[in-house]
Amino acid sequence: MKPFPVLLTFDLDGETAFEEMHPGIPYYVTQGGYGPRKGVYRIMDLLDKYSIKGTFCVVGQTAERYPEAVEEIVSRGHELACHGYTHRGYNALEPKEEKEAIIKSREILEDVYGMPIVGHRTPRWRPSVRTHKNLQELGFTWNSDYMGAEDSFWNTVEGEKSKLLEIPVAYNLDDWTFYFDWGATVAETVDVWEIEFDARYKDRSIYCLTNHPQVTGRPSRLLCLKGIIEYALKYPDVEFMKATDYVEEYWG
Template sequence: MEYNKWPGNRRSAVMFTFDLDGDTTWENGNRDLPNGGKYIKSLSIGQYGPKRCIDMILDKLDKYGVKATFFVPGVTAERYPEVVKRIDDAGHEIGHHGYAHERFAGKSTEEQIEIIEKSQEIFKKLIGREVTGFRTPSGDWAVDTPKLLYDRGFMYSSSMRGDDRPYRTVIDGSETDFIEIPTKWEVDDYVAMAYNMYPAEPAGQDRISCYKNVQDNFYREFEGHHKYGLCISYMFHPQVIGSPGRIQILEYLLKSIATREDVWVATGTEIADWFRDNN
C-alpha cells in the first residue's frame, strides 16, 4: 500500500517529538555503580533539559507554528510540574513515557500496569486528563505491553523501529485501532550527541558527532521519507537538542520542513487519528 497522500494532498508526514526524561536516564545509569547516587554532575545533565532547554525549544516551535509531542516520565512531571503545564498550555501534546524511565521489557504484567496507571494519575492531576500516546522508555517493551495500553484507552505508540509508515498493532492475533508510529535511531539526537564521562555515555567514549553532519543526516532522512510519501518521527531530548549550539539543528529542520506546503507536520494523535480513519 502506498502512503503518498496525506491530509490536504500533502506528500509526507513529519512528527517532531521530545522525550522529556529529565534526570531519570542518568539516575538509572548511575544506580548500579559504586556510590552512583552521589553522581550529582551526571544528574545535572538531565536537569538541564527542563530547567533551561525547554523554553528555547518552545520558542523555536512557536516561531515556526509547529505543534510537537512531548513524551514525559511520570516522575519528571512530578519534579517539574510547571514545565509540563507550560508545554500543555502552548498547545503541544503530552505523551506517556513510563514513570521513572524504566524498561518495560522484563517487567511483569502487574508491574507494567502499576507504572502505566501511576503516571496517568499524575497527568490527570496536572493537566486535567489522561494521555493517549505512549513511547516505551529505552526502546523496548514486553510482549503484553500493547494490549495493556490499548485496554486502558491508549490510541497510539511511537516505540518501534520496523517501518517508516504508521500501522495497526496486532494484539491477540488481530489488527487493532492501536496505531504504531515508528521512529528510528537515525533520527535520535541522543545516540549522536549525548555525552558523559562517568557513567560513560556512549559506552565507547567516542567523541560527540559533528553538528553539521548530524544536521545533514537528519535532513537527508526527511528527504528520503518525503520522496516516497512516508512518515518520519524525529526523536529529540531537550538536554541534547536544546543547547545553544545544537538548537540550531532543530531550527534548521523546522525552517526547512515546516514551511513547506507539501509536508504535513502533526502531533502523534493527529497522525494516528488520520491513519485510523483512512487506512
C-alpha cells in the first residue's frame, strides 16, 4: 500500500486578492501584500524545519511585483503552479481573456521555474465552462478547484475522460474560510483539520490543505500549520508531496 498523501498548497495572491473587492483601501490591500513580503518566508522556514516541499499557486501579477519571493520559493525546492494572471475568477472573463490569462501567468512563472508549469488552480476557485478544455489543450496535467469528492479524479472534457487530474479542495481545509469568513481561532481551526485528517486517513483518500501566506503567514496562525504537520507526522505511513509528484506517482 502506498503512503497516505498529504499536499500542502499555498495560494500566493498578494494584493490581487483584495484589489477588485476593496480597491484603494489600505486596510485590505496591505494585508494582501503581507503574503509575499513576510508570510511566505515564514511559511518556507517552517517547511524547511520538517524537510517538507509544498506547492505554491502564484498569481502572475504577484510574481511580477515580487520576483524575489517567487525565486526563493523555487530555490528552496518547492513547486510552482498557475493561479491566474489577476485574482479574477475565470467565470467573469471573456473566452479570449481567460486563455490569455492562463498563458501569460504560465510564461511568467516558467521564466523563474526553469521547467514547464503543469499545475493550475483557478483564482477564487471559480473556473468557467471552458477552463478544463483550455488547460488540457495547453498541456496542464492537474487542476485544483472542485469540492465534489475527497479523492482525486479525472476531469471530463466535452463528455470524455480527460488527461487532466482534479485534486479536490475543501472549505474546511482552507485557512481563509476559518479566519476571514468564520472568524475562527487557531485552536478551533487545528482541531477541525486534525479531525478531517483522521477521517481522510481512514478512507485513504488525500489530504490537500489550502493556505494563503497573507493569512497563515501571521505568527499565531503559523502555529496551526505547525500543529497539523506534527499531527500528521505521528502516523507511520504519511508522505508530504508536491502536487505534480503526487500526480505522477499515484496516477501516472
